[in-house]
Amino acid sequence: MPRSQKVFIGILSFLPLVAAAIFLIYFLANIFPEIIRMEHEHGDVPPEFFFGNMMGFIASIIILAFVQLGLMIYFIIHAINNKRVKNEERIIWVLLFIFVSTIAYPIYWGIRIWPEEKPESNFVKM
Known part of the structure; x- marks a missing residue:
């Protein structure tokens, strides 16, 4: 993933x-x-004035809310398709995205998206 896309x-x-x-x-x-001012001066606040x-x-x-929904879909798909995330961790991330998404997005981004992927070693693994 290009660095500019990671920043975005x-x-x-x-x-x-x-x-928030x-x-x-x-x-x-x-x-x-x-x-508070309107309730002290006028009593009941008419709905059209309040919502206007x-x-x-x-x-x-x-x-x-639409941005939040789009981010939730993106991060859930990213967590499921990310090969560096273990199966148990995927379940935890998806649950975090669903229940505490506002806090989970920056944490996932900082842990799983922002760091550069480490290249494979040239040494033979035994």
Whole structure:
């Protein structure tokens, strides 16, 4: 695999983790105080006003969900087809991708994709 492709996959593998942190900070800094302010001033918040202000936030989460799904498919296929991964380890990686994918993607990328493959030795193995 070319180094540029490894870097691109690495960026994508860290994207859900970074985006989750950005979304949390954005929510806590902008949306949450606005909800509290509207409840104190107006009482009940009308749904159209609430969702109208959050459309960009919701759209970006939907896009991230599709990226996350694509990454899950890619990493599961890569782990299954990777000859350097033992059968027992494949099962563990697939389960990690399914249940804790945001954390498992960067770890798998750092362990199994980023390092260069070591060339075979010229010595005869006995």
